Amino acid sequence: MTTLVVCLDRTDDVGRKTGLRSPIVGWEAVRALVTDIGLADPEDSGVNSLLETLRVAQDLRDDDEKAVVAVVSGDRESMVSADRAVARQLDELIAEHEPESAVVVIDSAEDERLVPIVESRVRVDSVDRVVVRQARDIESTYYLLKQFLADEELRQTVLVPLGLTLLVFPMLAMRIGAAEGAAAITSVIGLFLLYKGFNIDEIMTGVAHQVRESLYSGQVSVVTYVVAAGLTFVGLFAGALGVSSLEDTPGIVVPVVQFAFDSVPWLTVAALTASVGRLLDEAISEEPIRSSFLNLPPVVLAVGLVVRGFSSYFLEQQGFVDPVVVPAIQWGDRALDSFLVTAGERLALYVVTAIVVSIVGARLAMYVSGRGEDAESTDRRGSESEVTDGGPVGVDSSTAPGTDAAPELDSGDRESDTDAEF
Known part of the structure; x- marks a missing residue:
């Protein structure tokens, strides 16, 4: 029984970062690909996907099953061409190795869209989704908060409404009740989100600018x-x-x-x-x-x-x-009834x-x-004709203004002038 362990890459990260063309088949080839992608981009989650592909193939071989490791990539031109490229490469792999089943390894929702293409060609026993765990220490959190507080627009958009909410809600809760206060605060926050979501501030700024320009220009x-x-x-x-x-x-x-x-x-x-x-x-x-x-x-x-x-x-x-x-209408001897x-x-x-x-x-x-x-076309033709008549365009040098046209001499005149010179 042969199992195809295939790692799917719809956006062709492998080709873009290493210059290799897929499909890449074989244990050693995929293991070398892990090193190449890791050196090109150590933060890429594709490295973990390739390692997961090798691990799944190793587990199958430990269970005395024949496993074929492969990496299939799409195309960068469009999603349609990417899906067709994956389908073509899968057809080549299935025709060469004749697997009875497949295990698909993916690391994103974009790659998961290729699973139906694999299922249409070979039986899929498992879909292995790789989720990368990330650890953020206290120092990283501190720098993130510092960067957040340094952004004035983001600070005004988030901190100011949050501070007003924390100040107003206790007063409303004591005055009209907790439920009514929460409802009022929620309504205000909803209106603010709609205000920012529809860019009403930018629209109002544009309208004010247009009104000011119209007033200054005297438009009717x-x-x-x-x-x-x-x-x-x-x-x-x-x-x-x-x-x-x-x-x-x-x-x-x-x-x-x-x-x-x-x-x-x-x-x-x-x-x-x-x-x-x-x-x-x-x-x-x-x-x-x-x-x-x-x-x-x-x-x-x-x-x-x-x-x-x-x-x-x-x-x-x-x-x-x-x-x-x-x-009824009547004029003269004639009348029209109602x-x-x-x-x-x-x-x-x-x-x-x-x-x-x-x-x-x-x-x-x-x-x-x-x-x-x-x-408009008449004015354009008139301007072109003025330019043509007043300029040197199409004007013979013999009749141009400021140029004396020399009369043509016959042969006798040329001979007499030549003798006079000698």
Whole structure:
């Protein structure tokens, strides 16, 4: 019975540190590999994995079993190529030694992902996970604490909340009780962790910097953003009033739809105000207007129309909104009787209007951005032509400014000049 004792290395630490190519097979080869990796990186846990591989093979040989020691490594390019390299090397080992079972030695969760590849080719009797024990003495702990206390940001993030907790909790426990105090402290710590986890401090710093730059540069969007914020609050207040005016209704679907029905007009106007302000900033600047800023206002208006249409449809179906009645119209001898617009017709009108608004906005954005690109290309061609006409590019030396063009002499003139010289 032949047992394959294989040490798996998915990230190819063996090849990176020793320059050897796997698979490495044989007792002496693996024992020499232990020395090479130990000299290259004494702190690497792979040394312990290789020693564990040799120990398992020695125990099997002591039990009169034939053991084949091997080290299989992956590839450093990608995880897929690493797994395929391990599979290819295992196929070579199995074809050469024909083992009946295998013992897999690993030292990390990354290497453990290769175990199914081995199991698909040979029976795996055992998976030996190597865990390295580390001993930290008092001196090492002292230096770790000293390094921790030297980091100002880490000190403020950990020690300050811990100190505040130890100070506040006794006072809360005596004032309102231990359970309530612990709940309050836990809530504050949770908010602080969320604050640091989502980098809210950096976000607020960036927003403050953008606001300051906008104020100093005189951008129109600053005013429109303030107006949009006010309209947003008005919309939320209108939606809350609409929900509070409802009678007792089971569930939350009708209140949510009522809130959307009452707040969407204000929220749409707020978004339009903000987008128009940003568009005005782009128009005032010297650069051409980008199509994304041109597309935003019609898209916002179209979305607002669609949400308003669907919310009115659902509320009218439930009887919370009255149907639309178009009054009679009369001009001259002709008259149009009044008629009722049903919920489906109203929804269709909203949807069609939203589609028309989005299409017109897209075409207008393409037209405006196209004109801007044409003007920019025209200015570029004009500047290139000025450079070409005023510079030496493509200019004949005989006709260049400041150069006298000498007339061509015929043969008789050349002969007379030659005789005069002599």
